[in-house]
Amino acid sequence: MREAGCVCARRLSRYAVKNLTPITRLVVRTYCPEAATYLIAENKKRTRNVKIDRHNLKILDVLQTNARISNLNLADQIGLSESACLARVKKLTSEKFIREFQAEVNLEKVRHAEFYVNVALKRQDSKTSESFRRAINKIEQIVSCVKMSGEFDYMLRFVCPDAADFNRVSEQLLADEDAAITRMTSHLVIEKTKPFTGYPLELLFQD
Numbered sequence: 001m002r003e004a005g006c007v008c009a010r011r012l013s014r015y016a017v018k019n020l021t022p023i024t025r026l027v028v029r030t031y032c033p034e035a036a037t038y039l040i041a042e043n044k045k046r047t048r049n050v051k052i053d054r055h056n057l058k059i060l061d062v063l064q065t066n067a068r069i070s071n072l073n074l075a076d077q078i079g080l081s082e083s084a085c086l087a088r089v090k091k092l093t094s095e096k097f098i099r100e101f102q103a104e105v106n107l108e109k110v111r112h113a114e115f116y117v118n119v120a121l122k123r124q125d126s127k128t129s130e131s132f133r134r135a136i137n138k139i140e141q142i143v144s145c146v147k148m149s150g151e152f153d154y155m156l157r158f159v160c161p162d163a164a165d166f167n168r169v170s171e172q173l174l175a176d177e178d179a180a181i182t183r184m185t186s187h188l189v190i191e192k193t194k195p196f197t198g199y200p201l202e203l204l205f206q207d
Contacts, residue, residue: 050095052205055080059088060097064198067101113163114189117170118152122182135179141169152183163188 050056058078062069069077075085092098107114121128136142136156144157160166170186173179 050091050097052097056088056092056097057201057205059085059092061198061201063089063098063101064201107159111161113160113166115158115160115166115170115186116189117156117158117184117186118148119154119156119181120151120183121153122180124153128180131178132180135173135176139169139173141165152185158186 052060055078059074062074062077071082071086071089074089075082078085080088089098121132132154133145136145141158141160142156143159146155147153148155158166158169160169166186170184174181174184
């Protein structure tokens with residue numbers, strides 16, 4: 001039985017990495033505890049945390065400012081072979097150090113009005129917070145939201161075609177009972193004095 005369980009585990013291990021829990025349950029149900037142990041050990045080996053060494057730090061630093069760089073040029077900048085560089089990028093992505101690759105639209109090329117809005121909610125309970133989240137998720141002009149400490153509860157970022165559209169949308173949000181907003185202050189963005197150009201990764205990854 002022990003030998004059969006190990007054979008079964010080896011055959012299934014490549015699938016178990018992505019789908020460990022169902023496979024493990026199946027194996028346990030079919031009385032192969034040795035196979036379950038093997039699969040768990042294999043999964044732990046393959047999903048170890050990534051070590052952020054100088055190469056990985058440089059990869060992250062380059063990609064956060066130029067996600068379109070070719071693997072050849074990236075490998076050349078990092079000082080690694082193409083295959084080693086690509087493997088590191090894939091590992092950093094699978095471990096969620098890299099969330100996604102996306103293009104940033106230049107708003108200066110389109111008509112727009114950008115506002116930051118502070119809001120305070122009527123109540124400080126989980127039901128109210130969840131209702132507020134549902135309300136803002138329905139408004140496409142709200143492009144981001146952060147929860148804050150202090151006299152206000154959240155800060156919203158609006159990107160609208162113009163000020164008139166912002167006034168209309170913000171008034172609708174304030175009147176929405178589900179949003180449960182008691183107070184709102186808005187601030188028009190006049191100039192982006194220091195645009196975002198990446199995180200200070202060397203500081204963030206210091207021990």
